[in-house]
Every structure is written in structure tokens, then in C-alpha cells.
Amino acid sequence: MQRERIIVTGSAGFIGSHTVAALIARGADVLGIDNFDPFYDRAIKAHNESLNRAAADRGPGSYTFAELDLAEPGVLQDAAGAFEPTGVIHLAARAGVRPSIEDPPGYARANVLATSIVLDAAHRLGCSRVVLASSSSVYGDSAEVPFSEDAPVNEPISPYAATKRSCELLAFTHHHLTKQPVSCLRFFTVFGPRQRPDLAIAKFMRLIAAGEPITMFGNGDTSRDYTYIDDIIAGVLAAYERTPAFGFRVWNLGSDRPTRLDELIRMIGEVVGREPIIERGERQPGDVQRTWADLTRANAELGYAPSTGLREGLEKQWAASRQNPD
Ligand SMILES: NC(=O)c1ccc[n+]([C@@H]2O[C@H](COP(=O)([O-])OP(=O)(O)OC[C@H]3O[C@@H](n4cnc5c(N)ncnc54)[C@H](O)[C@@H]3O)[C@@H](O)[C@H]2O)c1
Numbered sequence: 001m002q003r004e005r006i007i008v009t010g011s012a013g014f015i016g017s018h019t020v021a022a023l024i025a026r027g028a029d030v031l032g033i034d035n036f037d038p039f040y041d042r043a044i045k046a047h048n049e050s051l052n053r054a055a056a057d058r059g060p061g062s063y064t065f066a067e068l069d070l071a072e073p074g075v076l077q078d079a080a081g082a083f084e085p086t087g088v089i090h091l092a093a094r095a096g097v098r099p100s101i102e103d104p105p106g107y108a109r110a111n112v113l114a115t116s117i118v119l120d121a122a123h124r125l126g127c128s129r130v131v132l133a134s135s136s137s138v139y140g141d142s143a144e145v146p147f148s149e150d151a152p153v154n155e156p157i158s159p160y161a162a163t164k165r166s167c168e169l170l171a172f173t174h175h176h177l178t179k180q181p182v183s184c185l186r187f188f189t190v191f192g193p194r195q196r197p198d199l200a201i202a203k204f205m206r207l208i209a210a211g212e213p214i215t216m217f218g219n220g221d222t223s224r225d226y227t228y229i230d231d232i233i234a235g236v237l238a239a240y241e242r243t244p245a246f247g248f249r250v251w252n253l254g255s256d257r258p259t260r261l262d263e264l265i266r267m268i269g270e271v272v273g274r275e276p277i278i279e280r281g282e283r284q285p286g287d288v289q290r291t292w293a294d295l296t297r298a299n300a301e302l303g304y305a306p307s308t309g310l311r312e313g314l315e316k317q318w319a320a321s322r323q324n325p326d
Contacts, residue, residue, distance in 0.1 A: 004028040007085045010092030012045035020052045022233045024061035031083045035069040070114035077121040088122045088130045097286045100160035111163035119174040129181040129243040136188040136291040137161035146294035149250045158286030175248040183243040188254030188293045192229030193320030218283035220262030223290040225254040228313035231306035238302035254293025255306045271314045
């Protein structure tokens with residue numbers, strides 16, 4: 001069998017760095033791409049990149065890295081041509097719902113323009129498939145729960161969600177015209193070691209451990225389908241394998257176990273071993289009331305079956321953050 005040569009964009013990020021390590025452990029040669037977007041501290045991303053290199057030292061696959069901005073036309077194709085990629089896992093993006101409200105054009109550039117460029121380059125480079133990161137945020141506020149891939153997704157309520165839905169539409173059109181297999185993975189709030197520092201769990205752990213107050217937006221009744229990183233990575237790898245069999249497909253990757261915000265905060269307090277000091281804030285524009293993944297399709301078609309519960313995952317994230325404080 002041909003050895004896989006896979007481009008992973010967003011390789012210096014949270015999900016990207018875990019994906020790189022898993023692919024290398026399976027024997028793939030990986031080209032990581034990232035521009036160290038200043039959305040959060042470059043030192044954290046540099047640390048993630050050092051973990052990618054360490055994964056390559058363990059083998060059996062290999063790793064190379066190129067620092068470049070995917071939204072610059074032509075740059076990816078030039079950098080990746082000699083690598084002769086067999087596939088692309090496109091995880092790079094400006095993530096985060098609330099910051100997207102401050103900078104819709106910046107999110108459109110990093111997410112929509114860059115994804116269009118990635119799809120085009122993957123076709124020109126002759127890749128066998130493309131897997132794209134989408135988001136549960138595409139379901140907006142109106143969907144019935146649990147969210148099924150067949151539900152209408154025409155009313156995203158933040159610029160971030162709108163860019164992710166736009167990427168799915170570009171992917172569909174790209175597949176229609178080129179026949180290149182493409183899948184879109186709707187991730188549901190991912191957590192675990194190396195979680196982005198702006199996300200609630202990482203932020204709450206830091207503040208509660210320091211004895212500082214946290215802000216709970218709304219009355220605590222919003223809920224999220226928190227999904228552990230190892231489960232997400234198993235889903236990404238399965239999707240990479242199965243995409244050619246489907247042509248174009250959207251899959252939810254969640255946990256099917258929504259948890260209320262007030263319950264999450266209570267649990268983090270227990271894991272960290274300190275009573276949270278909670279300040280109340282207004283529910284934030286762009287934030288949806290709840291997310292909840294219907295996993296019927298992902299389970300049937302990918303064999304996706306998340307196995308790490310919230311409490312167990314929180315303990316692992318807390319233990320890892322104490323080894324590698326941000
Ligand atoms: N973490 C979650 O809970 C979650 C949930 C739903 C969807 N997602 C999606 O999953 C993907 C990975 O998310 P993450 O949490 O690992 O985020 P992350 O911010 O840790 O990683 C994204 C990486 O993309 C890079 N990047 C951004 N713009 C770029 C550009 N123009 N060129 C090259 N690199 C660029 C950033 O520097 C960053 O390292 C994203 O597409 C995100 O939208 C994440």
C-alpha cells in the first residue's frame with residue numbers, strides 16, 4: 001500500500017497537534033502548516049510544534065513543517081508541491097465565537113478564503129481526499145436536539161459559525177465540480193490536554209486554581225456537548241479513511257452527553273480542588289443556548305464511539321496542565 005503523505009493545516013494548534021502525532025504513530029509522513037496566528041500566545045503553539053517533532057522522533061512516520069499563511073494565494077501549493085501529498089486534513093482556522101463578532105472580515109479571510117485556497121490546492125496537487133474541520137456552531141440556535149446532520153443549517157448566529165457553514169458549502173461545490181472526495185467534520189466543544197486557552201474549561205481551570213473569580217455568562221443553563229480530544233482524533237482518522245467511499249459527507253463528532261454550564265463549573269471546582277468564585281455576566285451575543293450531537297451517522301459510517309466521559313477528561317486535562325503550565 002502507498003505510504004500516506006498528509007498535509008495537516010493548523011498543526012501548531014490544539015486539535016492539529018494531536019492529529020499530527022496520531023498520524024505519525026500510524027506511519028504517515030506529515031507536512032504541518034501553520035502561520036502562528038496571534039489569536040493566542042505563540043509560545044503555546046511553538047510548544048505544540050515541539051511535540052510534533054518529538055512524535056516524529058518516535059516514528060514510524062515523519063514530520064516536516066512550513067510556516068505560512070494559507071489565505072495567501074499560491075503559497076500552499078508552492079510549499080507542498082515537492083511533498084507530493086496524498087491527502088489533506090484542514091484544521092487551520094480562526095476559532096472562537098465571541099472574537100469573531102469583533103472581526104468578521106478577519107474570520108472570513110482566515111476561514112473562508114483559506115479553505116477555498118486549500119481545496120483548490122488539494123485538487124491541483126492530485127490529493128486523494130480532503131477532510132475539513134467544521135463546527136457544531138453551524139446548527140445555530142434553532143435546531144431540534146440532538147443535532148442531526150440532516151437538520152437545516154441556514155441560520156448561523158455568529159460570524160464564526162457563518163464562516164464554518166460557508167466552508168461546508170465551498171466543499172460541496174468543490175466535490176461536485178472536481179469529484180475529489182471531501183468530508184466536513186462538525187466538532188462539538190473539544191477539550192483535553194493542550195486545549196485552546198480561550199475556551200471555557202482551560203480558562204476556568206486556570207482561574208479557579210488561582211483563587212480568582214470566573215464569569216458565568218447567563219444563569220448557567222446553557223449546555224455543551226463536551227468531547228474529549230482522543231475521541232475527536234479517532235473520529236478524524238476514521239473520517240480520513242472513509243471519505244473516498246462517500247464522495248461528499250458531513251459527520252458530527254461530539255459526545256452525545258450535553259452538560260450544563262453550572263454543572264461544568266461545579267465539576268471543574270472538584271477536579272481542581274477549590275471552590276469556584278462565580279460572577280454572573282449577561283449571556284453573550286453569538287453564543288448558542290445548547291449543543292448536542294446526534295451520533296447515529298458517525299457511529300454507523302465511521303464506527304465512531306466516544307469513550308471518555310467529562311469527569312475523566314477533565315482530570316486528564318488538569319493533570320496535563322500541571323505538567324505544562326501555559
Ligand atoms: N476546539 C474546539 O472545540 C472546536 C470546535 C469546533 C470546531 N473547531 C475547529 O477545529 C479546528 C481546530 O481548532 P483548534 O481548537 O485546534 O484551534 P487552534 O486555534 O488551536 O488551531 C488552529 C490553528 O490554525 C492556525 N491558523 C489560523 N489561521 C491560519 C492561516 N491563515 N494560515 C495558517 N494557519 C492558520 C492557527 O495559528 C492555529 O494554530 C478549527 O478549524 C476550528 O474552527 C474546533
